[in-house]
Amino acid sequence: MISAVFLISLGYLASCNAGIVAFTAEDKQALVDAHNEWRKDAGATAMAKIKWNDKLAQFAESTALGCKFGHSQGERGKDAGFDYVGENLFAGSGKPSMKEIVDSWGGEKKDYDLATGQCSASMCGHYTQVAWWKTTDVGCGMAQCDNIEGFQAGYIVYCNYGPGGNVNDWKPFEQGDAGSKCQEKFKVAKDANGLCDGVTGQSAFNGPTADQPAEQQQDGQQGGQQGDQQGDQQGDQQGDQQGDQQQGQQGGNGGEDPFANWNPFANWHPFDTRALALDLPCPEWDGKTRSTVC
DSSP states (O other): OOOSOOOOOHHHHHHOOEEEOOOOHHHHHHHHHHHHHHHHHTOBSSOBOOEEOHHHHHHHHHHHTTOOSSOOOSSTTGGGSOSOOEEEEEEESSOOOHHHHHHHHHGGGGGEETTTTEESSSOOHHHHHHTOTTOOEEEEEEEEESOSTTSOOEEEEEEEEESOOOOTTOOSOOBSSTTTTHHHHHSSOBOTTSOBTTOOSOOSOSOHHHHSOHHHHHHHHTTSHHHHHHHHHHTOHHHHHHHHHHHHHHTTOTTSOTTTTOOTTTTOOOOOHHHHHHTSOOOOOOSSOSOBOO
16 A cells, blocks of 8 residues: 655665656647536636646656656745645656646546535545635646655656645535626636636635535625634634634624624645645555545
8 A cells, every 4th residue: 555655765776767858838738628628517607717837847847757656745845936726646657638637637526516515435526626626826837757665667757737736625616607796806807718818926815605505605795604613613723713703893784794804714834735645645656546535
């Protein structure tokens, strides 16, 4: 059983020969297109059209060179300008196509229930990151390794996402008339596929009114109860205190958004794809499968 956590010694690093597999312009576009295909299929009321980001790609390449089948540690992609960066990874013995990489993550959609936010399999976090509505940028890196965590030669791919998704208890998107809320949420128009085109400058942490479904947004606008409930669920005392303050000061503002400038998660790190992977064992390495992900 491959462990999702592996401590790399200097000796291991010295014994691992790796080289970056450079992406052509066509490869980059194929990765972007594959992501946007899954995002289009979500049928979301507001889903940012994703685009390539060279800084995220540089970080992904540097991580891939480690030939470690596990998520990166620390503040990934910090210089890309996002408050939080998400990550998906792929490994296999044969060189994959760009579509094959993304489809290995998007294929988890069949196991994910949007209504309940529950996953019927061991992993759905790769799909929810691919389809996270506020993610605007992706950058990926591939390395060819002679030894991936001591198992065999193969290829490893990392994709980093800004802003990252998979914030605990928040759904990846709101389903409905595709693109019907692009103006409301992003102030941009929808494209022919129902994706919000030209979205920039998004934060992963804009409060529940930005990321929760419409019915939960209404609850928040009617006195701030949703903010208090989320603060309690996360065990975040600061969020709860701020929610009480907002409820007292702005709870009676009628049509005004009581959470416009509120961030209950200021000191809280989200439950991201990395955390999901570390909570579960990786699948057995069969020496052939190109879509081995965890």
